[in-house]
Amino acid sequence: MKDQDYKKIMDRISEEHIEEAVSWDASAQQNRRSIRRMSLGIGAIAASIAVIVGSIGYSAWRNDRAGMPVAETSAAYGASLNLLGGHGELKAFFGNDDSVLYRDDDNYYLSDGYHSEDETAAGGPSPDTCYFRRWSVSGSTSVERIRYDGRLLSDGERLYTYHDNQLYITDSFGNETEFLAAPWKPFRIRKLNDDWYLLSAFVEDAWIGDAAKPYVLMYAGGEGKQINQFFDYGDVRTDGEALYYLNKGTGDGDRFYTASFDSILDAQEIAEFPDEQICEWTLKDGLIYWFKANAENEMFMGCTETKPDGRTERDAIMYADGDDGEWWLRQHLLKDKMYVFGADFGENYASLLRYDLTEQMMDPDLMQSDPDPTIFGRVELYSAAADSLWDGDLSDDMAEFTVYDAGDEIIFTLPIDGKHGEQIVQINAETHEYRYAGENYAPEQPALPETTVTDETQIPDTQMTDETQTTETQTETTAPEKASVQDHFPQAMSGICAPDVFSVFYIPPEHLDSDNIECYRMLPAVPASESHFDAERIKVSLPEGGGFLPDPNEKPHISIDEARKIIENGDASDPDSVYMQLDEASNGYAGKYPYESIGYVCYEFWLADDGSEFLIAMYPFEGEGYEYVYFRYDAAAQQYAYEILRAGGSAAADS
Amino acid sequence: MTDFTDAELIGLFIQRDQTALAGTQQKYGGLCRSIAKNILGSREDAEECLNDTLLKLWESIPPEEPRSLAAYISVIVRNLAFGRRDAAHTQKRGGGEFTVALSEIEDTLAAPDHPERILDTIAIGDALDRFLDDLPAETRVMFVLRYWSELSIREIAARCGCGQSKVKMTLLRTRRELKAYLEKEGLR
Numbered sequence: 001m002k003d004q005d006y007k008k009i010m011d012r013i014s015e016e017h018i019e020e021a022v023s024w025d026a027s028a029q030q031n032r033r034s035i036r037r038m039s040l041g042i043g044a045i046a047a048s049i050a051v052i053v054g055s056i057g058y059s060a061w062r063n064d065r066a067g068m069p070v071a072e073t074s075a076a077y078g079a080s081l082n083l084l085g086g087h088g089e090l091k092a093f094f095g096n097d098d099s100v101l102y103r104d105d106d107n108y109y110l111s112d113g114y115h116s117e118d119e120t121a122a123g124g125p126s127p128d129t130c131y132f133r134r135w136s137v138s139g140s141t142s143v144e145r146i147r148y149d150g151r152l153l154s155d156g157e158r159l160y161t162y163h164d165n166q167l168y169i170t171d172s173f174g175n176e177t178e179f180l181a182a183p184w185k186p187f188r189i190r191k192l193n194d195d196w197y198l199l200s201a202f203v204e205d206a207w208i209g210d211a212a213k214p215y216v217l218m219y220a221g222g223e224g225k226q227i228n229q230f231f232d233y234g235d236v237r238t239d240g241e242a243l244y245y246l247n248k249g250t251g252d253g254d255r256f257y258t259a260s261f262d263s264i265l266d267a268q269e270i271a272e273f274p275d276e277q278i279c280e281w282t283l284k285d286g287l288i289y290w291f292k293a294n295a296e297n298e299m300f301m302g303c304t305e306t307k308p309d310g311r312t313e314r315d316a317i318m319y320a321d322g323d324d325g326e327w328w329l330r331q332h333l334l335k336d337k338m339y340v341f342g343a344d345f346g347e348n349y350a351s352l353l354r355y356d357l358t359e360q361m362m363d364p365d366l367m368q369s370d371p372d373p374t375i376f377g378r379v380e381l382y383s384a385a386a387d388s389l390w391d392g393d394l395s396d397d398m399a400e401f402t403v404y405d406a407g408d409e410i411i412f413t414l415p416i417d418g419k420h421g422e423q424i425v426q427i428n429a430e431t432h433e434y435r436y437a438g439e440n441y442a443p444e445q446p447a448l449p450e451t452t453v454t455d456e457t458q459i460p461d462t463q464m465t466d467e468t469q470t471t472e473t474q475t476e477t478t479a480p481e482k483a484s485v486q487d488h489f490p491q492a493m494s495g496i497c498a499p500d501v502f503s504v505f506y507i508p509p510e511h512l513d514s515d516n517i518e519c520y521r522m523l524p525a526v527p528a529s530e531s532h533f534d535a536e537r538i539k540v541s542l543p544e545g546g547g548f549l550p551d552p553n554e555k556p557h558i559s560i561d562e563a564r565k566i567i568e569n570g571d572a573s574d575p576d577s578v579y580m581q582l583d584e585a586s587n588g589y590a591g592k593y594p595y596e597s598i599g600y601v602c603y604e605f606w607l608a609d610d611g612s613e614f615l616i617a618m619y620p621f622e623g624e625g626y627e628y629v630y631f632r633y634d635a636a637a638q639q640y641a642y643e644i645l646r647a648g649g650s651a652a653a654d655s
Numbered sequence: 656m657t658d659f660t661d662a663e664l665i666g667l668f669i670q671r672d673q674t675a676l677a678g679t680q681q682k683y684g685g686l687c688r689s690i691a692k693n694i695l696g697s698r699e700d701a702e703e704c705l706n707d708t709l710l711k712l713w714e715s716i717p718p719e720e721p722r723s724l725a726a727y728i729s730v731i732v733r734n735l736a737f738g739r740r741d742a743a744h745t746q747k748r749g750g751g752e753f754t755v756a757l758s759e760i761e762d763t764l765a766a767p768d769h770p771e772r773i774l775d776t777i778a779i780g781d782a783l784d785r786f787l788d789d790l791p792a793e794t795r796v797m798f799v800l801r802y803w804s805e806l807s808i809r810e811i812a813a814r815c816g817c818g819q820s821k822v823k824m825t826l827l828r829t830r831r832e833l834k835a836y837l838e839k840e841g842l843r
Contacts (some may be wrong), residue, residue: 001761003753007737009764012780017787019726021799022686024815147818178743211842412786599730 020367055419082172083152083159084109084132090172092154096280096332096339098153098188101404101411104172108411112145135424135437143423143439155191163185167199192238196261205378239283244270244306246278250315254278256288258308270310280358284336289357289648303362327414328395332403333357339403340653341415345386345393350384352403352412352425381410381427382434389418405429489598489627494643496634504595505631505640506605558585560607560630564645567628572648579603579617590614615645658682661724668716675688676709683725693752693805694736704739708732724757729804753805760802763830765843779842786836790829797825 088105102109131146151162168176188200208282235246245257252276257267265346287303326346343350356377398415408429423438497506570578587605600618607613612633628645659678692701693739721727837843
């Protein structure tokens with residue numbers, strides 16, 4: 001089509017539609033004064049919303065929880081759900097990289113930051129989308145990625161939300177109090193003391209085009225004082241008595257500064273590190289402990305007194321930070337501790353150690369005497385055989401680890417996923433018992449009894465007599481594998497539909513008589529021209545909110561081989577593109593319906609005119625990405641058999 | 656600078672107060688730059704186009720007194736951008752958001768297997784406008800921002816306060832529905 005023809009067509013769009021589009025205000029449309037809630041599909045809770053508008057004076061901060069109404073309980077669950085969809089108060093814990101981990105009575109929620117697809121045109125994060133990885137505190141070890149439609153922040157004590165250019169203090173259930181008018185988009189807030197808060201935000205700067213730039217502002221309430229100051233360096237800490245800044249120099253080295261709370265803009269230099277980079281730092285007992293790297297990328301540990309005069313500085317060669325040969329080691333500072341994770345593939349161990357920070361670590365004479373590490377408060381929090389986690393030497397592939405101190409538990413992320421899908425390690429701080437969690441975590445299963453294994457591309461054509469036998473048949477024909485992050489998904493990659501396995505596609509025995517059908521799926525292997533397919537009647541039997549296009553019998557189809565090729569050759573990291581290719585090749589789906597018991601919306605693509613074969617693309621209510629399941633009517637079993645297909649190839653395809 | 660309403664800006668234009676230009680640039684400069692940049696593919700050309708747009712506004716108001724300044728300015732910048740594009744003889748599909756958007760929808764608007772058929776752009780355009788009438792507002796907005804304003808998926812997602820996946824899926828389904836609609840109308 002010629003550009004001009006396209007333009008002429010689009011020029012016919014009325015001014016009314018253009019005006020609506022160019023004036024569209026998503027915030028007004030979405031009624032942003034309502035509290036952001038995690039939608040759980042059928043678990044969604046409607047709670048009363050109370051927004052308290054008050055002054056941002058000192059007294060309001062002190063009394064933030066007094067007199068606040070509690071969200072009304074849900075009739076369905078009998079208890080309020082908090083902002084992230086769990087029960088109980090949300091508590092926040094910071095990691096060594098300043099990321100946030102939340103916990104409530106049910107789950108952990110690890111902030112996954114802003115999804116790249118949600119970046120604004122200005123290049124900064126979307127103002128209203130946060131992602132979390134969620135897993136149960138004590139139940140399932142499956143990690144799900146969930147989306148929070150809003151901006152949730154924490155200073156370590158309080159929770160905050162942001163909308164309508166306003167920062168609010170909130171409780172765990174969305175009861176808000178105005179905190180600060182903020183015409184920029186804060187992504188971090190830290191409480192320095194009762195009067196001072198540190199806010200980091202993206203601020204669009206007209207003079208640098210559309211690119212958003214992070215700025216740091218200091219804000220103080222109490223006595224009406226307020227200072228908004230843009231700092232180019234956002235790394236600010238406090239020991240409660242003074243502020244300390246790290247100024248990342250522009251090539252000539254880094255510097256530490258200090259300032260008192262009374263004269264916050266009058267910073268004095270503490271220490272300078274020419275031609276060196278400070279990688280991490282923390283405060284303890286009047287000292288700044290730091291890791292630094294020199295021009296040769298050698299790592300050192302040291303400490304500096306927190307006063308502008310009489311500075312002292314002690315260096316110690318880092319006893320490990322590298323990935324040289326068969327071992328890999330990293331250390332991080334968190335609060336007043338040092339955490340060291342090491343994996344030695346030659347000696348076959350992986351461990352997480354914790355040390356108390358002490359000046360003694362910088363004493364070269366002491367360190368050279370090879371002291372007992374317990375004098376530094378060394379604790380082995382976690383230890384495992386390296387080959388229980390990984391196959392082979394992965395020292396070149398390790399990325400990073402992040403550690404969180406949640407009080408009674410220590411959480412850390414593995415530097416590379418384990419072979420069974422381990423991603424996160426959750427450690428009891430007292431007993432050091434631990435458990436793994438991961439998006440596709442499946443602990444090693446016992447070996448299966450030797451049986452004839454069917455071709456993975458064929459759905460088993462089995463005789464169904466009772467459920468027990470069906471279960472055994474499923475076990476015999478496929479290796480058990482966690483097929484999806486959803487607990488309601490079948491464990492096996494293929495099998496036969498049963499009342500608790502894809503129940504929507506299960507044919508009840510009383511309906512096997514084709515003269516008494518209620519759904520097109522009851523009439524397999526019948527030519528379309530002879531079928532009793534009735535889209536309107538079928539719609540009635542489907543879950544509410546679903547339906548089929550008027551006459552799917554006449555829609556062109558693709559074969560399962562073509563569909564399989566699209567899915568398995570697709571880019572697993574771009575699930576939308578796989579779906580779109582499938583949709584285009586199929587000339588669109590035949591039907592769409594929600595499958596509420598497992599929290600997915602199903603798009604059904606017919607592969608045969610009589611409905612005996614179809615492919616479902618399942619899109620979760622929460623999160624992103626598709627699950628693909630192929631269904632084929634098995635005449636012998638008189639049920640639909642299923643096979644889960646993986647985008648980008650699959651273990652099933654390879655095994 | 657104060658945020659002016661559209662009525663205030665039009666008033667300033669009529670009074671020949673040059674604050675109108677700065678106010679318009681502040682309010683609509685971002686949108687206009689996006690429309691122009693996505694058609695022209697060049698930030699520099701987009702800036703020039705924006706300047707031309709402001710000049711055109713200054714020259715046309717008064718006597719024009721547009722009911723919707725947002726729509727009025729969007730039409731001007733879009734037409735100027737297309738004009739500049741034609742003048743530069745950039746007919747070749749060289750990438751950029753405009754060409755991506757066109758490649759998404761051209762098969763929907765016209766049956767590629769009937770090359771001999773004369774494209775009745777007016778009839779198709781009018782049918783498209785009727786089709787848009789019946790869409791949910793957000794869906795319609797996404798469609799117009801994509802195929803009239805030539806905004807990128809990312810820009811549309813930001814404007815609509817949603818993720819890019821939702822925008823992509825909404826556009827995909829809307830294109831399919833439009834295709835069925837045009838077939839039913841006998842226009843493709």
